[in-house]
Amino acid sequence: MIELEEKTLQSFLYKAIDEAISLRKQPLFSWTKKIDKVDLIDVFQAAKNTKKDRLFWTNSSNDFALVGVGCTHKVIGHEDRFEQLQKEWKNILQEAIIHDHFKEVGTGLVALGGMSFDPKREKSGLWAKYPTSQLTIPAYMVVKNNSNYYLTMNRYLTNKDNIEQIIHEVNTMEKILLTETEHHHSTQKVIAKKEIAPNTWKKTVQKAVDEIKQNRAKKIVLAREMRLKLNKDANIAGMLKKLINTQPNSYIFAFEQDDNCFLGATPERLVQVQGDKLLSTCLAGTAPRGKTKEEDATIARSLLFDQKNREEHDYVVQMIKQNIEKYCEAIDIPKEPVIYPLRNLQHLYTPVTAKLKPSYTVFDIIKKLHPTPALGGVPREKALAFIREEERLDRGWYGAPIGWLDSNKNSEFAVAIRSGLIQKDEVSLFAGCGVMRDSDPEMEYDETNVKFLPMLHIMEANDESY
Ligand SMILES: C=C(O[C@H]1C=CC=C(C(=O)O)[C@@H]1O)C(=O)O
Numbered sequence: 001m002i003e004l005e006e007k008t009l010q011s012f013l014y015k016a017i018d019e020a021i022s023l024r025k026q027p028l029f030s031w032t033k034k035i036d037k038v039d040l041i042d043v044f045q046a047a048k049n050t051k052k053d054r055l056f057w058t059n060s061s062n063d064f065a066l067v068g069v070g071c072t073h074k075v076i077g078h079e080d081r082f083e084q085l086q087k088e089w090k091n092i093l094q095e096a097i098i099h100d101h102f103k104e105v106g107t108g109l110v111a112l113g114g115m116s117f118d119p120k121r122e123k124s125g126l127w128a129k130y131p132t133s134q135l136t137i138p139a140y141m142v143v144k145n146n147s148n149y150y151l152t153m154n155r156y157l158t159n160k161d162n163i164e165q166i167i168h169e170v171n172t173m174e175k176i177l178l179t180e181t182e183h184h185h186s187t188q189k190v191i192a193k194k195e196i197a198p199n200t201w202k203k204t205v206q207k208a209v210d211e212i213k214q215n216r217a218k219k220i221v222l223a224r225e226m227r228l229k230l231n232k233d234a235n236i237a238g239m240l241k242k243l244i245n246t247q248p249n250s251y252i253f254a255f256e257q258d259d260n261c262f263l264g265a266t267p268e269r270l271v272q273v274q275g276d277k278l279l280s281t282c283l284a285g286t287a288p289r290g291k292t293k294e295e296d297a298t299i300a301r302s303l304l305f306d307q308k309n310r311e312e313h314d315y316v317v318q319m320i321k322q323n324i325e326k327y328c329e330a331i332d333i334p335k336e337p338v339i340y341p342l343r344n345l346q347h348l349y350t351p352v353t354a355k356l357k358p359s360y361t362v363f364d365i366i367k368k369l370h371p372t373p374a375l376g377g378v379p380r381e382k383a384l385a386f387i388r389e390e391e392r393l394d395r396g397w398y399g400a401p402i403g404w405l406d407s408n409k410n411s412e413f414a415v416a417i418r419s420g421l422i423q424k425d426e427v428s429l430f431a432g433c434g435v436m437r438d439s440d441p442e443m444e445y446d447e448t449n450v451k452f453l454p455m456l457h458i459m460e461a462n463d464e465s466y
């Protein structure tokens with residue numbers, strides 16, 4: 001990585017081009033500057049005018065958010081996807097010319113994206129626009145980190161580039177992205193709603209229970225789909241705003257690919273790395289919220305002591321522990337889970353903290369952890385084979401790692417649940433649940449219904465402006 005300390009974009013560009021000529025290369029260069037406070041949903045909405053793909057991310061504590069616009073480079077991975085992503089990201093970092101005075105989480109070069117749940121499953125037309133694995137280095141990026149805001153632009157430079165023209169382009173984009181646009185009043189409505197084969201799904205749950213009772217597996221997570229038709233093309237910015245307002249403790253994300261958008265609000269962190277500090281999360285075991293404070297507390301208490309849910313949760317804890325041991329030191333995992341409250345439901349939650357050993361990266365951890373028994377099952381390969389065979393659904397990017405990483409050794413990946421794929425006025429929502437030995441198909445069906453609620457809610461009568 002070459003770091004340049006130039007004061008202005010112009011002098012930086014001249015230096016970077018000099019550097020490029022001397023290295024006989026076309027380097028990727030990245031320039032981060034501080035900007036005034038902006039609303040990132042406004043930036044996302046304004047970016048619609050650029051007609052480029054947009055990316056959106058906020059973390060679960062809502063103190064870090066990122067909007068990406070356009071694409072300078074796509075890091076793609078297929079069969080050996082984690083090795084491929086790791087190798088290419090390392091090469092990019094080695095050769096990039098980066099101007100980043102701040103070295104904060106999310107400044108400098110950032111790649112952002114996701115991957116499919118199961119690359120071995122045949123891909124359906126539904127997910128045609130979403131590759132097996134894709135991390136995008138956006139052309140422009142606006143980042144909020146606590147009360148600091150940054151604009152980064154990334155592009156490839158050649159010695160034929162006209163610097164004045166690049167500066168003009170950057171200024172124009174900056175104006176577009178950072179100027180508030182008109183808010184439109186939208187009356188988005190759901191005009192048709194269809195659950196895909198709910199009875200067949202319940203039978204598959206029973207089949208999984210039988211499989212477990214015959215000791216062929218211990219836990220299998222099964223998902224299902226609900227299709228919606230809207231009265232008009234979906235208003236993505238409006239839905240993101242609604243998710244932020246209604247879904248606390250959740251990562252809120254949108255990955256646009258042409259006229260498709262994968263969007264959701266997931267509570268499930270897979271892994272966060274900051275330097276050598278690693279944080280993972282076990283989140284599995286579910287109950288609804290109560291209508292009153294008292295009822296809520298009673299439900300929480302019975303969730304904490306419910307044997308089926310505790311086992312369902314514990315498989316995730318044991319698996320994460322075993323799988324990070326080789327890569328980490330000082331692993332700390334509390335003995336008992338606590339309650340993780342969301343708007344429509346509550347989960348059992350166990351945080352995992354550790355120190356990542358120096359020779360390993362976030363890709364090593366994702367490769368080991370995905371899918372955890374919160375999305376796959378136990379044993380992993382048995383559960384995946386059952387899912388491949390029996391689940392009448394292409395999960396696509398649902399249930400898989402999504403997130404970002406930067407050039408300052410920070411990264412965060414969540415698991416893409418509570419989500420949906422939007423294709424203009426059509427929506428596919430996904431929800432799943434952990435099937436155990438004593439699962440009741442009706443109860444698991446009810447659990448998935450509650451898990452659909454956050455996304456269903458934002459599809460309906462979108463009264464927010466935008
Ligand atoms: C698979 C999903 O949830 C997982 C995450 C948390 C709790 C779960 C459960 O209690 O079944 C699931 O394992 C989903 O929301 O689609």
Ligand SMILES: [Mg+2]
Pocket residue numbers: 284285286312433434447
């Ligand atoms: Mg469950």
